Amino acid sequence: MPLLYIDVIEGRDPGEIKALLDTAHVAVVEAFEVPERDRYQVVKSHPAGEIVALDTGLGIDRSEQLVIIHLVSRRRTRAQKERLYALLAERLRDDCGLDPADLIVSVTENDDEDWSFGSGRAQFLTGELHWVFAANRHVRFARGWPRRFRNAETSGGAVRQSRALPLIVPHHSAIRHQADGQGVIRQSDVVKPGMRARFDELRALAARRARGASAQPGDGRARTCTQWSVR
Incomplete structure (x- = not known):
């Protein structure tokens, strides 16, 4: 927790995927102040035709380097979320060469009873x-x-x-x-x-x-x- 689902267009090699995951985790730890070992990430690569991501009229140009991050988390403040968006865009640009225009982030919140990390316990x-x-x-x-x-x-x-x-x-x-x-x-x-x-x-x-x-x-x-x- 947080749990990150990351969708990308196929074509990235394992080293690029690892850098993407590591960088995203660093941003989450800093923005949400979670422990280093609080790391849960799932990546799925799709053929280009399986992802449609327009711009909601914002004039944003996407490329095939598109990264969509869906984050499931306990409740966070507005400031924490805004910090997360900024850190993800900044770190992924600097460390992975990702154009911020190719980053989409969505956060879904839940509560304490919605998590079990193993052993059948909440x-x-x-x-x-x-x-x-x-x-x-x-x-x-x-x-x-x-x-x-x-x-x-x-x-x-x-x-x-x-x-x-x-x-x-x-x-x-x-x-x-x-x-x-x-x-x-x-x-x-x-x-x-x-x-x-x-x-x-x-x-x-x-x-x-x-x-x-x-x-x-x-x-x-x-x-x-x-x-x-x-x-």
Whole structure:
């Protein structure tokens, strides 16, 4: 999710198809801020006579390099969609040599109950994917967190300012875990096994920061993570 259906006119070699898929994925990740491994793409090549794509009166000239992208996704904002259209046109032009006039994009939205990624479960409804997506957002944010910010330390439900590391773990009612003074995160029994990869990334990041990677030059204060709590 998002799921991309890409239709092209036959004649492209496998290398061109791969470049098209890779470039489209980069644009989706940036526009919708989804995890790198949130990649679902289906390509179909058609004889030229099987695709009819005019211009709705806009005066757009198409060629046999036409690419039609139909994207199925959870609901996105208008700004995110407009950013996606612009990024796809820009990246496919720069990386694949595709004329923006040969790109058609359509988005169909659905809801959490409309997705099952395997094992016969609706992972958005079970909470399995909420952790993955939230962790992805916070890891991405933590990497560029300004040094002047401090962590919000949690104790008994109250949040107070501390001099600890930036808070990178999301609040979610289905998850509980903590990190000790050395930045080691202890996984609770409610975190699903399928979330292990993202959890390990958070744990490694916490360990690096707890060893002093985030300290400013000349700053003698020890910066260790005292407690992270998720609710």
